Amino acid sequence: MKKRLLVLALTLLALAMFLVACVETKPNPETTTIDLAEYWAGNENEDIYTLEVVSDGLKVSFNKGASTYPYVKRNLLIEDAEVLKTMKTLVMKLKTDNAAGLAMLVKIEFSGENAAKEAKFSITGEYACYEWDLSTFPLDQAVVLYFFVDPGVEGTVGSFCIADIYLTEDAINEEHNIDKTEPVTTLWHDSGDGVYTVTEANDISTIAYNKGIYEWAYVKTATPESYNEQSKTFNITVKGEEGKQILVKVFDHYEFEKWVTFTGEVQTVEIDLTKATGTYDTAKGVLIFAEPGTKDVSGTFEIDSFGFSDNAIVTELNLNMVWTDGPDGVYTVTQEEDGTKLAYDKGEFGWAYAKGDYVLSSALDLTGFNSIRFTIKGTADKTVIFKAFDYYKLEKTVTLTEEWVTYYINLKEVEGVDATKSFILFAQADTTNVSGEVWVKDVIVSKDAVPEVVTTTWKDSGDNAYTITENEGVTTVEYDKKNFSWAYIAAATPDTYTANCTKLTITLKGEAGKTVLVKVFDHYEFEVTVTFTGEAQTIEIDLTKATATYDSTKGILIFAEAGTENVTGTFEIHGFIFE
Numbered sequence: 001m002k003k004r005l006l007v008l009a010l011t012l013l014a015l016a017m018f019l020v021a022c023v024e025t026k027p028n029p030e031t032t033t034i035d036l037a038e039y040w041a042g043n044e045n046e047d048i049y050t051l052e053v054v055s056d057g058l059k060v061s062f063n064k065g066a067s068t069y070p071y072v073k074r075n076l077l078i079e080d081a082e083v084l085k086t087m088k089t090l091v092m093k094l095k096t097d098n099a100a101g102l103a104m105l106v107k108i109e110f111s112g113e114n115a116a117k118e119a120k121f122s123i124t125g126e127y128a129c130y131e132w133d134l135s136t137f138p139l140d141q142a143v144v145l146y147f148f149v150d151p152g153v154e155g156t157v158g159s160f161c162i163a164d165i166y167l168t169e170d171a172i173n174e175e176h177n178i179d180k181t182e183p184v185t186t187l188w189h190d191s192g193d194g195v196y197t198v199t200e201a202n203d204i205s206t207i208a209y210n211k212g213i214y215e216w217a218y219v220k221t222a223t224p225e226s227y228n229e230q231s232k233t234f235n236i237t238v239k240g241e242e243g244k245q246i247l248v249k250v251f252d253h254y255e256f257e258k259w260v261t262f263t264g265e266v267q268t269v270e271i272d273l274t275k276a277t278g279t280y281d282t283a284k285g286v287l288i289f290a291e292p293g294t295k296d297v298s299g300t301f302e303i304d305s306f307g308f309s310d311n312a313i314v315t316e317l318n319l320n321m322v323w324t325d326g327p328d329g330v331y332t333v334t335q336e337e338d339g340t341k342l343a344y345d346k347g348e349f350g351w352a353y354a355k356g357d358y359v360l361s362s363a364l365d366l367t368g369f370n371s372i373r374f375t376i377k378g379t380a381d382k383t384v385i386f387k388a389f390d391y392y393k394l395e396k397t398v399t400l401t402e403e404w405v406t407y408y409i410n411l412k413e414v415e416g417v418d419a420t421k422s423f424i425l426f427a428q429a430d431t432t433n434v435s436g437e438v439w440v441k442d443v444i445v446s447k448d449a450v451p452e453v454v455t456t457t458w459k460d461s462g463d464n465a466y467t468i469t470e471n472e473g474v475t476t477v478e479y480d481k482k483n484f485s486w487a488y489i490a491a492a493t494p495d496t497y498t499a500n501c502t503k504l505t506i507t508l509k510g511e512a513g514k515t516v517l518v519k520v521f522d523h524y525e526f527e528v529t530v531t532f533t534g535e536a537q538t539i540e541i542d543l544t545k546a547t548a549t550y551d552s553t554k555g556i557l558i559f560a561e562a563g564t565e566n567v568t569g570t571f572e573i574h575g576f577i578f579e
Helices: none
Strands: 033-035 040-042 049-054 057-063 071-075 089-096 102-110 117-123 128-133 142-149 157-168 196-201 204-210 219-221 233-240 245-250 257-261 267-272 286-290 298-309 316-318 322-325 331-336 339-345 354-357 371-378 383-387 395-399 405-410 423-427 435-446 458-460 466-471 474-480 489-491 503-510 515-520 527-531 537-542 556-560 568-578
Touching: 040 049, 057 142, 089 102, 089 117, 102 157, 117 128, 204 286, 233 245, 245 267, 257 267, 286 298, 322 331, 339 423, 354 435, 371 383, 395 405, 423 435, 458 466, 474 556, 503 515, 515 537, 527 537, 556 568
Parallel strands: none
Antiparallel strands: 033 157, 040 071, 049 057, 057 157, 071 142, 089 128, 089 157, 102 117, 102 142, 196 204, 204 298, 219 286, 233 267, 233 298, 245 257, 245 286, 316 435, 322 354, 331 339, 339 435, 354 423, 371 405, 371 435, 383 395, 383 423, 458 489, 466 474, 474 568, 489 556, 503 537, 503 568, 515 527, 515 556
């Protein structure tokens, strides 16, 4: 199966050069082309490549040493994206001085959620033209073009020459198509229980399974050559029957695993490799468990591509808002240390607004993002309408307080959003002759879903140390512990908990300096002490790390100032959820 190796584009170093024409494949003069003859560079901080302009092009000498995937690269961001979008073919005229020939991997990385594209081929001692069909690629989002010499192999020494390289609107010459040569293959195979049958066709691995008694049988592959010490993410593209599940596990390590519920469509799954606290063995490859923990089931799923990337997973984008007054001269904008202050004096303009434009290095692609999170405060009890992308379905009315409060707007199931449009803020909408202040701290687009507020009844543990009141989704807890140092409140495990849940997220607020102990399932490995700051705090408890057994029916326990007698105080619970 062809693997898509995913590698980080490092800092650009410019090198100008002149290259000789690839006469036999030059396009019609009327065809638009992009000359890639300049701005090449090798790995930063690695003494591997030497680039030299010679009489017939650019000579690239290399000594790979212990490196397996060093590269030379060419920045594509400097090109006009609209012109890039029209390109169909990459044409290269290459040769090598290495007598036995040379393996070459060419790759393009893209911005946003677009998977990198690559092809592996061989070059020889004579100049020849090699072409790569790019007609289906999102080239207007292309970032970097890479060459990897002898990919995955250490110690190679030699050189190759580039006599010409350009992008063209012309269709590919199939005689020179590199995608037809030397496909990269990695073998998925059964773990030994005879449960899985693997079929390879058209660069897709089809995995059929019939589990019988083997509830934890898996299919696996060796660690792909795309892994290196800088790898931050594992990516895999899969497809399966809607509602069925697989568990993907990298290096057989509990912190590098993810449950995937199939949708019936192609899904790209990312696993973060940067947050491990325990040790792991990078030689253990990738394991996939179909319907894990279940006997006597059968089915089929597909694996399209997989590999490691040096890019960290992008889970949220801070839009770095720049706010300006609208057309009515109502808002005075001041940039303060902890946010933007919008002072308003509306006069007769009841619908006057402030406009927020965001600052990103490239166009905002909302694919895969599920929510907008904004943090705001202002003149107490005044209302604000916050409208994202000037779109009526993405607006939220909030009542301000003098403390920062975070709100969410749901991006799910909303179509037709124009992410180039501004954000709009209406203070005391449709009201004239009013004044006040609004402060905006940050606006973040996130892949996290809007938190679900779980309502469940909190109860005193029996010592009558706690008084509990509920109001509009906020639970206020007053306590007077007397001599009951370990008194607590408890809530039953809500229906949001399932066997697949990996964490509890809970939002609390209390007097700065005071503490609570939060304990899940009355289990010592699922507990955390929270020191209040005076503002709302969101706490996550990892449910994946238990080494001892626990009872998931025992719910959630909260101990105010645990282990301490004769203390009083108040704290709030703003919601919690299992994920």
